[in-house]
Amino acid sequence: MENSNKFQGIVDFVKKAYPNKDFVALHEPVFIGNERKYVLDAIDSTFVSSVGAYVNSFEERMAEITGAKYAIAIVNGTNALHMALLLAGVERDHEVLSQALTFIATANAISYIGAKLVFIDVDRDTMGMSPEALNRFLKTNAEKKSDGYTYNKVTGKRISACIPMHTFGLPCRIDEIAAICEDWNITLVEDAAESLGSYYKNKHTGTFGKLGVFSFNGNKTVTCGGGGAIITDDEALAKRAKHLTTQAKVPHKWDFVHDEIGYNYRMPNLNAALACAQLEQLALFVENKRELAGQYQVLAESLRFSFAQELKEAKANYWLVALVLDDLEERNAFLEYTNSRGVMTRPIWELMNRLPMFKDSQADDLENSLWLADRVVNIPSGFRT
Ligand SMILES: *Cc1c(COP(=O)(O)O)cnc(C)c1O
Secondary structure, eight states, X not given: OOHHHHHHHXXXXXXXXXXXXXXXXXXXXXXXXXXXXXXXXXXXXXXXSSOSXXXXXXHHHHHHHHTOSEEEEESXXXXXXXXXXXXXXXXXXXXXXXXXXXXXXXXXXXXXXXXXXXXXXXXXXXXXXXXXXXHHHHHHHEEEOTXXXXXXXXXXXXXXXXXXXXXXXXXXXXXXXXXXXXXXTOEEEEXXXXXXXXXXXXXXXXXXXXXXXXXXXXXXXXXXXXXXXXXXXXXXXXXXXXXXXXXXXXXXXXXXXXXXXXXXXXXXXXXXXXXXXXXXXXXXXXXXXXXXXXXXXXXXHHHTOEEOOOOTTEEOOOSSEEEEOSSHHHHHHHHHHHHTTTBOOEEOOOOGGGSTTTTTSEEOOOHHXXXXXXXXXXXXXXXXX
């Protein structure tokens, strides 16, 4: 099939799926539930900052939705990652196993601690961390010492955490990753920022490791403007999360006493009000997105595009639908064709190891990451009214 016919097939579908728009964005938020009501209620209550009824409800709802024992509301996803890594025990000069194929927030959060990144390859189908690559890397490069911890034989540094990411809401092979981390005594933190409403083997993403992190940024499936959450089953960690994110203030009626260096990382009640209204519609949003993804898949097959599909044992939220094009040349032609015809499409992120800040990080061969970086594009995936 001629490229222009293939590309036009996508443009035609998108224009029909999102009618009456000059330019169809990749993912626009929709506020069709109780958003206005709850935000106005928060304003009327005067509790607009980090203490308030909506913050509490948000945390309860997030625990219910994910099945985690505890959820902690955080000001955004990046800071939630930073906090989760601190809670996981990551320290300066430790190493954290991560993906080169991810959004910059994962890499930045590791760097805030002064820890070093190690990039592990992804699987081609999930675009998330490959358990095989993880295993291979550890067997070749790591050793468990008598203190029970795992160290990098090349750098001598302790590998204290591993942070896989569920790319575009497609769950990666997280149970296998969890088993490997357990063997090596490496703390598993899931970057589930993109995968609210995504399940692997009927278990919500973010619940496979010690801690899971979500984002509620404006472009995510559920948004509150800016916001994040940490989930965990560990009561002590949940308590510590609340303490550290409220400037490590010792509870007291009037005294300002702080017992360690803390952070101002709590989600404001105003944002939590918006989040509560959005969470009420999570099932509706995911259903709508999965239906769209199903239609895209049929179209992709007829146009001979490769479609990024969930694993059989997973249920994805299909936050952003992805196509895998033939090569870099076709990808660039596709981006040019669609964007100049009012359909927003985007390439996947530049690999972290190609950015100046992370270019010297240790990495495995990153074969699949390099392959995907040249080929993956996202197409409009927002809620259709
Ligand atoms: C969105 C996102 C985050 C967090 O982003 P914030 O904008 O800070 O909420 C973290 N990791 C990934 C992979 C993301 O997509």
